[in-house]
Amino acid sequence: MTEKTVIVPKSTRQKNTSKTPSKIKKHFKSVIDLGNHWIKAYLEGYDYLREPSWYARCLNNISEKIPGHVKYIDGVREDLKNTCWLVGTQAVRSGSSDLMRLVDDYTGKSSLWLQYFLGTLAHLPQLNPEMSFEVTVTCNDIKRHEPVIRKNEGTHKVELAGVPVLVQIKINAVYPEGIAALKSQNLDGAVTICDIGGGNTSITRFFNSEIVGEPVVKDFGAEYLIEKIGANSDLKALIKQPPSKDVINRSIEAGVKFKKSETGDKIALLYYGESDLNFYSVYALELKDFIECKLREVTNQLEQYKLAGDKILIIGGGSKLPLLSVALKKKGFLISDNGAFDNLMGLVSEVI
Numbered sequence: 001m002t003e004k005t006v007i008v009p010k011s012t013r014q015k016n017t018s019k020t021p022s023k024i025k026k027h028f029k030s031v032i033d034l035g036n037h038w039i040k041a042y043l044e045g046y047d048y049l050r051e052p053s054w055y056a057r058c059l060n061n062i063s064e065k066i067p068g069h070v071k072y073i074d075g076v077r078e079d080l081k082n083t084c085w086l087v088g089t090q091a092v093r094s095g096s097s098d099l100m101r102l103v104d105d106y107t108g109k110s111s112l113w114l115q116y117f118l119g120t121l122a123h124l125p126q127l128n129p130e131m132s133f134e135v136t137v138t139c140n141d142i143k144r145h146e147p148v149i150r151k152n153e154g155t156h157k158v159e160l161a162g163v164p165v166l167v168q169i170k171i172n173a174v175y176p177e178g179i180a181a182l183k184s185q186n187l188d189g190a191v192t193i194c195d196i197g198g199g200n201t202s203i204t205r206f207f208n209s210e211i212v213g214e215p216v217v218k219d220f221g222a223e224y225l226i227e228k229i230g231a232n233s234d235l236k237a238l239i240k241q242p243p244s245k246d247v248i249n250r251s252i253e254a255g256v257k258f259k260k261s262e263t264g265d266k267i268a269l270l271y272y273g274e275s276d277l278n279f280y281s282v283y284a285l286e287l288k289d290f291i292e293c294k295l296r297e298v299t300n301q302l303e304q305y306k307l308a309g310d311k312i313l314i315i316g317g318g319s320k321l322p323l324l325s326v327a328l329k330k331k332g333f334l335i336s337d338n339g340a341f342d343n344l345m346g347l348v349s350e351v352i
Contacts, residue, residue, distance in 0.1 A: 018125040021045025025128060029352055031136045033177075033344045034116055036103035036198030036221060037249065037317060039087070040344045041120045043133070044352060048341070049123055051088035052246070053103070053198075055112060056096035058084040065162035066090050070118045075167075076154035077114060087119020092246055103199040103223045109139050110148035114156070118167065122160040132168035136351045138180045138343045140195070140202060140217065146174040172351065177343045178204035178215065181315045184346030185336065192310045194302055194333075195343075196318025197221045201298055205310070220294045222318040226252075228286040235282045239272055247273040256280065256322040270322070287323055295324075299331065306332060315342045 021028070025045060033040040034053070041049045051068065064071060068088035072080040086094055102108045102116075117135070121127070139145045149171060156167040178193045191206045204215040229235060230243040250273065257269040270280040291299075302312050312333040319325060325335050336342050 019045070019047045020126040021128075023126070023128055026130050027132045028134070029136075029172075030133050031138070031344055031347045031351060032117060032120065033138045033180075033347075034102060034109045034113065035317065036200070036223065037101065038198075039102075039116055039120055040341055041117075042344060042348045042352070043121075043124065046124055046126075048344075049120055050341075051120060051123055052092075052249075053101045053116070054086075054088060054091035054099060054246075055101070055108075055115065055119070056086050056091040056094050056099045058086055059094060059096055062086070062094055063162075064159060067123045067161055068119050069161050070115070070122050071159040072118075073157040073159065073164075075156035075158070077152065077156065080114070085115055085119065087116055088123060101198075103221075106199070107144075109141075110145035113137075113145075113149045114152040114169075117152070117169070118156065118158055118160065121165075121167070124160075127160055127163045127165050129164070130166045130168075132170070134170050134172045136172045136347050137174045138177050138347055139174060140177050140197070140200065140215075142174055142176055149174060175347060176204070176211070176215065178202070178206065179209065179211070180344070180346040181313070181336070181342035182206055182209055182346065183350055184342045185313060185334075187311055187313060190308075190310045191313060192302060192305045193313045193315060194298065196295075196314065196316040196321075198223050198317060201295075201316075201318070203298065203301065205305070218294075218298065221316075222321065224294055225286055225290040225321070228289060229279075229282060232282045232286060235272075235279050238277055238279055238282075239275070244273075251279075252283070252321065256283075284323065287321065291324070291327070299328070302333065303331060 028044045030043040039051045039053050068086050068090050071084040153169055153171055158165055177195055181193055188208055193204050195202045199221045201218045201221050202215050205212040226245050226248050229248050230245050235243050258266050261267055268280045269278050270283050272279050306312050314328050314333050315336045319335055329335055
C-alpha cells in the first residue's frame, strides 16, 4: 500500500533545536497575531511561536513552572495583581471550569490581549530578567481593538513559567490583517484578500497596497465547521464518547491521508486524535454543508471580483482545510502556501 499526506500548515517553530538570544539582551522587536484558534508570534532572537488560543484562570494546585503559566505581580494593570492564568495547550489540560478560546469572545482580542501576550512569552525556551518589547500587532477590527490594546503599554512585573521577569511593552503599530498578508505575498494592482479565520471570514479589497472601501466581515469561520462535526451523530457513534472540539481541530490540522486498497482504490483517512478511527466521511459531509450554507455567498462575490480583474488571494487557517483548498484553486483563486502565518510573516518582514 502507498500513503500520501496532504500538507496542512503547522507551527514554524523548530522542534529539535530552539533558537535563543543572548542572556543579557533586553530589547526585542516583536509581532503578534491573535487568531481565534491560534496565537502566532515572532519575538526577535527566537523561533516563531504558535500556540492554540486556549485561556484559563489557574487553579491553586497548578504548578507555576509549566509552559504558558503567568503570575501577575505588579504593573500598570492593577486589576491583574495577584492573579494567574494559563495560555495554550496546558490550559486545556488544567481542568479549569472557565476554559475558553478567543473564538468564544469577540472582545478578547483586546480585552485579553495582555494575558495572551504574556502567556505567549511564557512558552519561550529562555527568559531574561528584563525584557522590553516593541510590539507590532495585527487584528481584524482596528477601530474596536486598538484603543484597548494600547492601554497595556508600560511595565509589568510577572512570573512567566515560574521565572521572574520585568516586562516593558510599547505598542509600535496596529495593522489590519489584510495589509499584513499583502506584504508577505508581494501582490500589486487590484487584489482582493479573503481571510477564512477561526471565528470570522473577511473580504478586503486593495489597489497597490491601499485599502479600497471598508472590509466586509462575515461572522463565521472554521469554528462553524468544527462545531457541526462535533455535533454529528455518526462521529459520536464512531468514537463512543462526546467529541472534543480541540481534538477535531488538531485532527484536521494533521491532514487527510490517502492510501490504496488491495484493489487499487484510493481510501481517504482522517484520524480522530491519536486513534485509528477514521472520520473522513463525517468531515466531507459537514464540509459540504459549510461550503453550501456559509461560504457560497463569499465565493460568489470573489468570482465577481475576479471577473472584474482582481487577483484573489485566500489566506487564514481555513484556506488550508482539506478538500476546500482544492475547490478554491479550481476557481482560479490564489491559495497562500502558508495561509495561517501570512499576516504574521508580512509584518515580520517590515519591522525586523
